[in-house]
Amino acid sequence: MKKNNLIVKTKDKKYNILVGNDLLKNTGLFINKEFKNIKKIGIITDSNIPKILIKKIKRSLKKFDTIVFTLKPGEKTKNFKTIDVLINWTLKNNFSRSDCLIAVGGGVVGDITGFAANLIKRGIKFINIPTTLLSQVDASIGGKTAVNSKYGKNLIGTFYQPDLVISDISAIKYLPHREMVCGYAEILKHSLIEDKAFFYWLDKNAKKIIFKRNLDYLKYAIIKSCKIKSKVVSKDEKEKNYRMILNFGHTFGHAFEGITNYSKKLNHGEAVLLGILLICNFSHFNKLLSLHDLNIIKKHYAKYKLPNNYNQFLKNKNFNKIITFIKTDKKNIKQKINLVLIKKIGKSFITKKFSITKIKAFLKTTT
Numbered sequence: 001m002k003k004n005n006l007i008v009k010t011k012d013k014k015y016n017i018l019v020g021n022d023l024l025k026n027t028g029l030f031i032n033k034e035f036k037n038i039k040k041i042g043i044i045t046d047s048n049i050p051k052i053l054i055k056k057i058k059r060s061l062k063k064f065d066t067i068v069f070t071l072k073p074g075e076k077t078k079n080f081k082t083i084d085v086l087i088n089w090t091l092k093n094n095f096s097r098s099d100c101l102i103a104v105g106g107g108v109v110g111d112i113t114g115f116a117a118n119l120i121k122r123g124i125k126f127i128n129i130p131t132t133l134l135s136q137v138d139a140s141i142g143g144k145t146a147v148n149s150k151y152g153k154n155l156i157g158t159f160y161q162p163d164l165v166i167s168d169i170s171a172i173k174y175l176p177h178r179e180m181v182c183g184y185a186e187i188l189k190h191s192l193i194e195d196k197a198f199f200y201w202l203d204k205n206a207k208k209i210i211f212k213r214n215l216d217y218l219k220y221a222i223i224k225s226c227k228i229k230s231k232v233v234s235k236d237e238k239e240k241n242y243r244m245i246l247n248f249g250h251t252f253g254h255a256f257e258g259i260t261n262y263s264k265k266l267n268h269g270e271a272v273l274l275g276i277l278l279i280c281n282f283s284h285f286n287k288l289l290s291l292h293d294l295n296i297i298k299k300h301y302a303k304y305k306l307p308n309n310y311n312q313f314l315k316n317k318n319f320n321k322i323i324t325f326i327k328t329d330k331k332n333i334k335q336k337i338n339l340v341l342i343k344k345i346g347k348s349f350i351t352k353k354f355s356i357t358k359i360k361a362f363l364k365t366t367t
């Protein structure tokens with residue numbers, strides 16, 4: 001399979017995303033080609049990442065002084081304490097500004113490593129090797145770094161673009177099915193917000209992605225997603241406005257994650273899928289999305305067995321908590337709730353028009 005090279009351009013940085021099969025064995029070559037002064041490399045990973053992937057990467061980095069830091073997997077590790085530990089580990093090991101941290105893992109490892117790399121000596125090199133579908137199609141692109149706080153998800157973080165992203169599709173074969181569904185959430189999101197033709201392509205081919213893991217179809221969906229996301233990020237790196245479009249489904253999604261206390265009960269991607277469906281219903285409820293398009297989206301969920309039962313999280317005892325999480329979402333400015341709504345498949349928009357009272361009224365109709 002041919003390796004593709006996508007270029008992301010932001011105000012601060014221009015970097016490559018390499019997408020292909022079996023790329024990890026050439027990690028050292030890619031690094032040598034792009035950077036001259038790296039001596040030390042810190043691989044940050046978590047204990048669920050298949051050892052074979054780490055072995056391949058380490059083997060290709062023989063020329064460098066390479067050390068590995070293994071985190072506990074899962075959303076609960078995404079906190080400030082981990083950043084502190086990681087920064088101290090890097091300083092103790094004498095990393096200089098031209099040295100490099102490589103994240104090998106999903107969005108959790110990527111978000112943590114990017115944040116630490118940004119803070120250490122005001123910014124050391126950061127390479128991202130995403131190994132989940134979700135991180136290959138979304139989290140590794142765009143430079144958002146973050147940890148969670150008790151007040152909500154991703155509320156602490158920075159913008160720090162990676163220097164290189166290596167997306168090796170062969171890593172996907174080790175993922176549990178549930179993680180395939182999570183990654184698919186962000187692929188579906190990209191199609192719904194920006195690209196009708198891509199949605200209909202997915203409607204026809206999602207089985208080959210989620211269930212069969214066909215490398216060619218996966219590659220097409222990954223590249224298409226990377227292109228949609230990098231186009232948005234290039235226009236609005238710091239999320240002043242347009243980038244919020246990528247938050248489609250996430251306002252409710254983050255609230256669902258919040259009320260389940262970021263537990264394994266509900267993964268990020270599953271929460272996003274529920275959030276997407278809920279916001280599609282909200283868009284229809286407010287006469288923005290036609291019943292025709294809403295039904296096509298609902299059928300897509302049914303056809304590919306995507307999680308769709310958000311009502312279980314909207315029960316009475318959760319209701320007020322959901323509202324609190326929506327209010328504290330960081331995209332809100334001056335008490336106005338920023339929502340991304342959809343008016344057609346492939347066409348979404350950002351609005352501050354809907355008050356908490358209106359959102360509450362809608363949620364009451366769904367429970």
Ligand SMILES: NC(=O)c1ccc[n+]([C@@H]2O[C@H](COP(=O)([O-])OP(=O)(O)OC[C@H]3O[C@@H](n4cnc5c(N)ncnc54)[C@H](O)[C@@H]3O)[C@@H](O)[C@H]2O)c1
Pocket residue numbers: 046047048049050073074075078105106107108109111131132133134135138139140141142143144145154171172173174175176179182183268269
């Ligand atoms: N920075 C961004 O722009 C951005 C965008 C979207 C999501 N995110 C963040 O990303 C996180 C979700 O990322 P995720 O879904 O990748 O979750 P994750 O990082 O928790 O990974 C999911 C699980 O899969 C395991 N895993 C990773 N690669 C594997 C492989 N190849 N084979 C087998 N197991 C593997 C992990 O160890 C983990 O247990 C959330 O914290 C979310 O907030 C960030």
